[in-house]
């Protein structure tokens with residue numbers, strides 16, 4: 001059965017001390033919390049992965065993800081980080097394809113297809129982000145855009161690879177804007193995504209993949225969004241930086 005997941009994308013926020021403090025407070029809150037098999041993931045910046053993994057060793061309830069990685073295994077790529085570097089410091093998950101990487105760092109579907117394959121070759125789990133821009137939705141192209149993002153970056157994978165893929169639908173117009181997709185809009189798109197995967201692979205593959213929603217999820221709207229049958233959790237930005245808010249969102253799942 002597919003897993004429920006709440007993941008926090010910390011983006012370029014928090015010093016190392018702040019990162020450790022946040023994990024410590026979260027761990028304390030989770031100590032007596034019956035999480036019913038949900039996965040809880042946090043994605044600190046590269047430099048804060050090591051201290052957060054160390055905190056995490058003391059509390060196995062919180063998993064750690066990187067926010068990006070390079071597709072090459074080593075070489076002259078100043079400022080970049082390779083999959084085996086993440087793997088060997090105990091980071092088993094990586095976010096790929098975030099709209100901020102696409103918009104500000106020119107990441108294309110073709111590049112992402114390469115990154116996904118490399119991450120999987122290193123036995124990492126991928127949280128793959130995608131979603132339409134406001135213009136796409138206004139011109140009723142949102143389903144086409146999402147379908148092509150999935151097709152171009154993921155549909156070259158064999159069916160077996162999907163065990164290690166988590167999808168995160170993040171409409172760009174809802175990220176950091178305070179505007180969220182309505183629960184109905186989220187459900188409509190998640191259902192479409194599952195149908196698209198079922199057509200490309202099989203109903204079994206589509207049924208097993210966790211599809212998270214991301215974009216201005218807050219304690220006040222989380223429960224309603226998570227109540228939708230095809231929404232398996234959330235990828236949380238701003239609200240994941242505050243222990244109380246992130247915990248409230250975990251609790252709403």
Ligand SMILES: O=C(CO)COP(=O)(O)O
Pocket residue numbers: 009098170174175176177178214215216217235236237238239
């Ligand atoms: O981009 C996001 C998570 O990856 C969502 O960010 P916000 O929750 O701040 O809108």
